[in-house]
Amino acid sequence: MTAEIVSNSRKNLADILKITEDMNRIKDIDVLLEKILYEARRFTNSDAGSIYLREGNFLLFSYVQNDTLAARDPSANKHIYVKQALEINEKSISGYVALTGKTVCIPDVYKIDENLPYSFNRSFDQKAGYRTKSLLTVPLITSQQITIGVMQILNSRSKIGVTKAFSGSDIMHIIFFANNASLAIERAKMMRELVMRMIRMAEYRDPKETGNHVRRVSAYSVEIFDNWAQHRGMNREEILKNKDMLSIAAMLHDVGKVAISDTILKKPARLTEEEYTAMKAHTLHGAHLFNNPVSDWDMLAAEVARTHHERWDGGGYPGNKPGDGSEDSGYGTGLAGEDIPIFGRIVALADVFDALISKRAYKEEWGEKQVLEYIREQAGKQFDPEVTEAFFRIYETINSIRQFYPDGEG
Numbered sequence: 001m002t003a004e005i006v007s008n009s010r011k012n013l014a015d016i017l018k019i020t021e022d023m024n025r026i027k028d029i030d031v032l033l034e035k036i037l038y039e040a041r042r043f044t045n046s047d048a049g050s051i052y053l054r055e056g057n058f059l060l061f062s063y064v065q066n067d068t069l070a071a072r073d074p075s076a077n078k079h080i081y082v083k084q085a086l087e088i089n090e091k092s093i094s095g096y097v098a099l100t101g102k103t104v105c106i107p108d109v110y111k112i113d114e115n116l117p118y119s120f121n122r123s124f125d126q127k128a129g130y131r132t133k134s135l136l137t138v139p140l141i142t143s144q145q146i147t148i149g150v151m152q153i154l155n156s157r158s159k160i161g162v163t164k165a166f167s168g169s170d171i172m173h174i175i176f177f178a179n180n181a182s183l184a185i186e187r188a189k190m191m192r193e194l195v196m197r198m199i200r201m202a203e204y205r206d207p208k209e210t211g212n213h214v215r216r217v218s219a220y221s222v223e224i225f226d227n228w229a230q231h232r233g234m235n236r237e238e239i240l241k242n243k244d245m246l247s248i249a250a251m252l253h254d255v256g257k258v259a260i261s262d263t264i265l266k267k268p269a270r271l272t273e274e275e276y277t278a279m280k281a282h283t284l285h286g287a288h289l290f291n292n293p294v295s296d297w298d299m300l301a302a303e304v305a306r307t308h309h310e311r312w313d314g315g316g317y318p319g320n321k322p323g324d325g326s327e328d329s330g331y332g333t334g335l336a337g338e339d340i341p342i343f344g345r346i347v348a349l350a351d352v353f354d355a356l357i358s359k360r361a362y363k364e365e366w367g368e369k370q371v372l373e374y375i376r377e378q379a380g381k382q383f384d385p386e387v388t389e390a391f392f393r394i395y396e397t398i399n400s401i402r403q404f405y406p407d408g409e410g
């Protein structure tokens, strides 16, 4: 090895250790997958990639990025919310990697040796109008030697942007990186499980707040934020950090309902004035639950629980009402405009959209056209106009999220 190669390799390893440190700070699994894929692609200068996580004998398609497609379409993230399960066997490249634990590196996937057991599935290329050429697929293996998934990166590019094969040094570094990533994934999966357990507890109390409702509200919120923040020129690191906190906080928006009495939560008819006032306190109970000023995550979960029923025009609640909600006497005016924290403004729209468009026991769903008209009409009244614009820019992604987490599952 020449001195230059050795020094480059050292620099790369130091780089990977720094990224590992960043990864270990991320709590939300989806945001973590986004970070892992982004860094693996940056490292190898590759155009696209995806991550599959293992569930039993299948690989579930869990994350995708594609710079070429993203440049063409503001709703390119819709490709993330696609249900696709791949059986683990030798026939597909990812299945083969998951089965054998071997790394597969191919210079041109349209020219795979016919004697190999696997072949390249061209259906995504055909649907999306994309041409995959070089490919590197590595297993995600934990310290206990369990394969938890597969990461695939595509179309490595030279300095002048020409697609080239992955190099030996790319392979070595990506394998090392994938090992660190696997540990972070395991940890984030545990965190997600804990959050979902809290939500299931709340669901026992209020069956309207289903697992998939909160997953949808969280995914809509994260995607709206992503687009809103990009439009404002926020840098990628900042966006990612915020998405991590928002994702979990948005899932927990209504967890304060555990403190509301059953007669109100399960009442099949319209609430009386007094009952409605008591119900409003779920915002304060939720905030009280996460009242921990040492952690950013808790503080933002408290903020979202507290402000997700505020209205842009000031007609929402709970405004500046103090306390943990135990006193049920009236509410004054709500916060207005930018006094409402951005996460609250985003979750407010995501939550209302989902409530209107879903069928629930006590009401029929509205038609899509009617819901979208309502949201457009409420920009500047109930909703932040800028947030509303971001919502419409990525509406295709919102739609994929709806199909990805359907009612009656989760």
Ligand SMILES: [Fe+2]
Binding pocket: 253, 254, 282, 308, 309
């Ligand atoms: Fe709520």
Ligand SMILES: [Fe+2]
Binding pocket: 209, 213, 217, 253, 254, 351
């Ligand atoms: Fe909700």
